[in-house]
Amino acid sequence: xxxxxxxxxxxxxxxxxxxxxxxxxxxxxxxxxxxxxxxxxxxxxxxxxxxxxxxxxxxxxxxxxxxxxxxxxxxxxxxxxxxxxxxxxxxxxxxxxxxxxxxxxxxxxxxxxxxxxxxxxxxxxxxxxxxxxxxxxxxxxxxxxxxxxxxxxxxxxxxxxxxxxxxxxxxxxxxxxxxxxxxxxxxxxxxxxxxxxxxxxxxxxxxxxxxxxxxxxxxxxxxxxxxxxxxxxxxxxxxxxxxxxxxxxxxxxxxxxxxxxxxxxxxxxxxxxxxxxxxxxxxxxxxxxxxxxxxxxxxxxxxxxxxxxxxxxxxxxx
Numbered sequence: 266x267x268x269x270x271x272x273x274x275x276x277x278x279x280x281x282x283x284x285x286x287x288x289x290x291x292x293x294x295x296x297x298x299x300x301x302x303x304x305x306x307x308x309x310x311x312x313x314x315x316x317x318x319x320x321x322x323x324x325x326x327x328x329x330x331x332x333x334x335x336x337x338x339x340x341x342x343x344x345x346x347x348x349x350x351x352x353x354x355x356x357x358x359x360x361x362x363x364x365x366x367x368x369x370x371x372x373x374x375x376x377x378x379x380x381x382x383x384x385x386x387x388x389x390x391x392x393x394x395x396x397x398x399x400x401x402x403x404x405x406x407x408x409x410x411x412x413x414x415x416x417x418x419x420x421x422x423x424x425x426x427x428x429x430x431x432x433x434x435x436x437x438x439x440x441x442x443x444x445x446x447x448x449x450x451x452x453x454x455x456x457x458x459x460x461x462x463x464x465x466x467x468x469x470x471x472x473x474x475x476x477x478x479x480x481x482x483x484x485x486x487x488x489x490x491x492x493x494x495x496x497x498x499x500x501x502x503x504x505x506x507x508x509x510x511x512x513x514x515x516x517x518x519x520x521x522x523x524x525x526x527x528x529x530x531x532x533x534x535x536x537x538x539x540x541x542x543x544x545x546x547x548x549x550x551x552x553x554x555x556x557x558x559x560x561x562x563x564x565x566x567x568x569x570x571x572x573x574x575x576x577x578x579x580x581x582x583x
Contacts, residue, residue, distance in 0.1 A: 268351045268361075279583070280375035281341040281563050286327050289564040289571070292341060300379040301351065307359045307382055307391060308351035309367075313557075314374045314581045315344035315405035316570040317436055323371055333370070334387070340372030341563070342581070343386070346394060346403035347378075356382040364394040366403035366542070374563065374581055386531065392538050397546035405436075405552050405578040406541055411530035413440035414537035416516045417448070419526050420492045424449030428492040429482060429510075431501025433469050434460040436578055437518065438496055440541065442467040443550045450492070453482060455501060463553075463576045479504045495520065553577030 278299040283291045302308040320342050323333045330339065346366040349359050359365070359382060369378045369389035380389025386407075394403045416437075422428055422445050433442050433454025445452045446468040454469030455478065461471035472481045478500060482490065492514040493505030499520045506515070512524045521527060544550035555577035558566035563581060570579040 278376035279560065280372070281560065283324055283339045283341060284337060286324050286330050286337070286339070288325070289321070289567040291324070292563050292567065294560055294563060297375075299377050302353035302356070302379050304354045305356055305382055306353040306379050307349050307356055307365075308353075308377055308379045309345065309347040309365055309391065310350045311345045311347040311373065311375060311378055311583050312400045313346050313404035314342045314583065315346075315401075315407075315409075316566060316579045316581065317343060317408045318571070318573075319343065319408065320371070321567055321571050335371055340375060342372070342374035343368045343370055344404050344407045344409075345369060345373035345378055346400040347583075349391075350377075351379075353382075358382060359391065364400070364403075365391040366394050366400075366406055367391040368407040374560065374583070376583055392542065395542050395546040398542055401554055401557065401580045401582075402545060402552050403542070404580055405554070406538060406545070408530055409436040409578070410440050410541040411533035411537055412437050412518055412528065413444055414541065415530060415533040416441060416494050416518055416528035417444050418532075418534060418537075419516045419528055420494060420514060422448040422450040422492060426450040426491045427453065427488045428494060429453045429455070429490055429501050429505055430469065431455045431474065431493070431495040431504075432497030433464055433467070433471075434576060435496055435573065439467065439552060439577065440550070441494055441496065442469045444541075447544070447549060451487060453485065453487065453490075460576060466553075474500060479507050482508065494518075555579055557582055 280297045282295045349363040367390045368386045384390045434456040452469040454464045455474040464471040490508045495501035495517045555575035557580045
């Protein structure tokens with residue numbers, strides 16, 4: 266095993282842990298043994314971790330945690346970015362000093378994360394971070410980016426499409442709106458009245474969510490609606506159906522609706538995240554960072570992310 270010793274903290278490291286499931290108050294920064302890379306694994310010195318709704322949802326109670334294979338004591342967070350500082354035997358494609366980003370289910374908010382060199386979100390997965398993408402931005406890509414890519418692959422948008430994206434101002438919406446625009450589609454994005462300027466900055470035509478949404482969409486000077494993606498619940502699904510969009514051109518990520526395809530990050534194409542990272546590096550896709558917090562303020566970071574009032578991603582620095 267190859268190891269870079271600079272910054273190694275005598276065998277211990279910091280990690281955000283839960284000794285009981287619950288809200289942000291259950292989170293604590295603890296000193297834990299630093300993990301070691303085994304055969305076929307790499308260890309990453311994490312510099313930034315991006316937060317997602319799934320992080321606090323998974324750890325909100327014991328029953329939900331069990332559905333994701335989590336048990337106490339439990340880590341927290343899934344998206345990370347950093348630098349490879351250990352390479353286990355037989356690990357190919359990575360070297361000490363490589364900048365990487367990826368996902369490690371409910372253990373990413375920590376000084377170190379060990380992932381498989383050829384892994385999954387459960388075992389941990391890494392991708393090379395392109396030049397021109399900083400670590401804070403890279404730490405936001407994995408979950409939201411792969412989820413948006415999977416959903417848009419189902420919709421197969423093109424220049425003749427007008428797509429309604431429900432919950433367009435959220436973490437997945439940041440990617441979904443811009444990827445839809447890159448595909449040539451017109452985007453109508455739902456959000457609160459206060460998010461209208463933010464949605465315009467992403468390339469969407471904003472429309473307020475809530476009662477009367479179908480009438481507001483009809484009232485826009487737009488081509489007929491041809492597709493819809495609901496990132497929050499089912500409102501966009503019902504409006505799309507009312508406006509004549511066929512079920513096979515509607516997609517959800519957070520709700521199950523009979524006849525409507527659903528997407529999640531695990532179903533994204535194998536090159537989806539690398540493609541997104543390249544778009545970011547080329548300046549064609551931007552990821553607004555709403556706020557950054559030191560790891561010692563993890564509770565405040567999660568409270569902001571869970572409030573759904575942050576216009577952009579919330580990142581924890583390590």
